[in-house]
Amino acid sequence: MLNIRMGSDTGGKAAIERLLEAYGFTTKQALSEHLNVSKSTMANRVLRDSFPADWIIQCALETGVSLLWLATGQGSMKGGAEPEKSSHDENKQAIKPLSKLITPAIPKGTLENGQLSIDEEIFLDHSILPADYEESMFLETPTDCYLIDKSIKQVSNGFWLINIDGMIIVAKIMRIPGNKIVVNQDEASFECSTDDVEVIGRAVKVIKSI
Structure with missing residues (x-):
């Protein structure tokens, strides 16, 4: 002994x-x-x-x-x-420091009036983050919060952070034949080509305000 x-x-x-x-x-x-x-x-x-x-x-x-x-x-x-x-x-x-494995810090952005600003970090439990969280961003809007995975660029059905003509929005997108998408935001919707939008990332989690 x-x-x-x-x-x-x-x-x-x-x-x-x-x-x-x-x-x-x-x-x-x-x-x-x-x-x-x-x-x-x-x-x-x-x-x-x-x-x-x-x-x-x-x-x-x-x-x-x-x-x-x-x-x-x-x-x-x-x-x-x-x-x-x-x-x-x-x-x-x-x-990697233990703190980064348990509560990693990721960029925190604010989206308001079509403008995205990233000015701080937020610590989140690793269990709610993707395995490759280095490309993640926490996004706060006037109504909801989103966890954005910026590594995903191939558009599919779901919620996306996109840039349209210089305006950045979170929109629900549905892909349709002909390399086109239907973009739904609030009560408005329109159809366009996938080339007409710049994809910033996909919302993989949503925190809804009640």
Whole structure:
């Protein structure tokens, strides 16, 4: 049985050095930015030798590095045979902060009077986002809110964010033969060619006001 010794007021400096090694960072500033903590918070942990249990758990989840090794320095860093260097380097490049996996931030846009403005971000639970959420946008209109997937450009039946003659609208579109579409917005509708509209993205989720 392993004899593990650690406490809230000891082992912090060594644990932070192991965090640097696990992430592949060379400076504590880079580690602070990845963990989304201030430099003063990092400095206080080092100065007081405070054990960073929360960072240890986050690092283990993000990197797959052995929790035992991160917490105590005992055992192997990878908990088994060391992978080849090239694989290790690839894994480091693929690391994403845990916050981005659980509550990713995506652009938040406002649509009013045919004008689209994007001036901030919104954090959403990952369970309501597409797997490839990097191309997603949260859109707020005077009446409803939409989750727009900008990676979808091939028009099919559904709700779409489109640009018509410089006016940006959310419209319900129905595709018909002859490379044409029927565009429905509020109580108005018209028929046109798919080439007459610029597709920005498809609404994959709608939040209705009541």
